[in-house]
Amino acid sequence: MAKLTVDDLELKGKKVLMRVDFNVPLKEVDGQQEVANDNRIVAALPTIKHVLSEGGRAILFSHLGRIKSEDDKPGLSMKPVAQRLADLLGQPVTFVPAIEGPELEEAINQLEDGQVLIFENTRYADVVDGEQVKRESKNDPELGAYWASLGDVFVNDAFGTAHRSHASNAGIAANIAQTAAGYLMEKEIKFLGGAVENPERPFVAIIGGAKVSDKITIIQNLLAKADKVIVGGGMAYTFAAAKGEKIGNSLFEEDKVELAKQLIADAGDKLVLPVDAVAADKFANDADTYVAEGDIKDGYMGLDIGPKSVELFKSVLAGAKTVVWNGPMGVFEMENFAKGTLAIGEELVKVTEEGATTIVGGGDSTAAVQQLGVADQLSHISTGGGASLEYLEGKTLPGIAAISEK
Incomplete structure (x- = not known):
């Protein structure tokens, strides 16, 4: 462009x-x-x-x-x-x-x-x-x-x-x-637009946040463009339910389970989902917690990815040349459920140092890398919330379309 x-x-x-x-x-x-x-x-x-x-x-x-x-x-x-x-x-x-x-x-x-x-x-x-x-x-x-x-x-x-x-x-x-x-x-056109339109490969996208419905178009667009799409955060439990796993009291969208099943079937090994979770008996930093592999016990809810998921996601990121990250891996506002999100942030610093282009697409993930203190060690932190999301969805943004061509 x-x-x-x-x-x-x-x-x-x-x-x-x-x-x-x-x-x-x-x-x-x-x-x-x-x-x-x-x-x-x-x-x-x-x-x-x-x-x-x-x-x-x-x-x-x-x-x-x-x-x-x-x-x-x-x-x-x-x-x-x-x-x-x-x-x-x-x-x-x-x-x-x-x-x-x-x-x-x-x-x-x-x-x-x-x-x-x-x-x-x-x-x-x-x-x-x-x-x-x-x-x-x-x-x-x-x-x-x-x-x-x-x-x-x-x-x-x-x-x-x-x-x-x-x-x-x-x-x-x-x-x-x-x-x-x-x-x-x-800079936004160069980094976000470049990632969407002509990324250096391997291209890995990391999508987190609470709801599949908020990010479904992004996931679908990036599955068509990326080599791997990692899904974490609250939306991962809708995918877990789609796989037939018990998710306890975890956040999930019942009306999106069939869609999640279809995405899992269509994407194959391109879609990378968590393999464990930090489960808690209440939505609070002082909750009783344990690491759930597979099913989550009744009365508990997943509030972060677990250590095996962190290692899996790191292995997917190893060798990546372009990484786009939008959305946290857990409830990072609470210290006990921030480990997954912060681990991803630290891994992005590592792959940046190894020559990858790393892009954080606004919102909560921006807050997370700032909290970690690594924002200046990544390639680009987007200044747009909704604009970043729509760009990653592959939509034409009116403000960019209106800029004159060279």
Whole structure:
């Protein structure tokens, strides 16, 4: 997928519209809103700094939370985000408390080369005069055209919203001559897109999480593309039930058992399932536990993969050249049921050191590698939750499709 990137653009003197993902948590300090975690802002800095260093005039915008009524707006303003961005950039950031109109237009026209402006939360457009109209979320064509009219070129660096067709991504792209990927977006296309479309083999996918229904399309897509697909987490007990094993009180989806049987039959040895489990008598860290091989006793539930499963999964990962991981192997939030997930994280560090490309596809697995402290030792940690899932499912993401081809 040869997409235009920010490096391909002539930026000097240009008004550069930039869709960023500044959907960050806020906290109240002495009656004022402040950014509680600036990871997403920091992640966008390389693209922003490039635009500024090339003499572009950066016009940034992002959504922040969900706006369902006028009452939601004051607590979800981009003003504290603009203040934090100014601190990180070490230069002033003009904040405009509007998403359209003369105040915004005048502020943009007054920008000089190398200056940066951020305007108000794009989701403010979802509520007008107290009525929920979703102009941003439903890609209102007039809004997309209006935002496009504010700049000369468009840089989309918000992979986290790439699976949504919103006015602030697809809407602008449809009304402007050039749309390019920022560095974050470019990296997601390179790693996630590369894994899905043209992986170096052997290609191993690890899929975890609670429900088969949440990940079924991913499993089916990856079974068609990967050499091995490892399944762990709560969804593994639906597969165990499909094999006729007793699963005690383990989480499972009765209406997905037949589907799991079909997947097992179709996939053969390509599908790798756990061979043991850490079973507990209650959903609590201080539960009575034992390692179940095969059937799980009545009154117990599987909350993590067991030691033999860890060794099996490690043997499958040995020699892999591409690994995609999405979803934990157990209830990793509880220390006693985190061992399987952490062992997988450690194994990914090892295969990365041996030359594999390792990709963590957002969500809980990202939290797990951060908890383990190995995030910077893997090839790529995706910044998108839902976007990562849909990319792995093989879906076309509107935000990426809208980026100009080279």
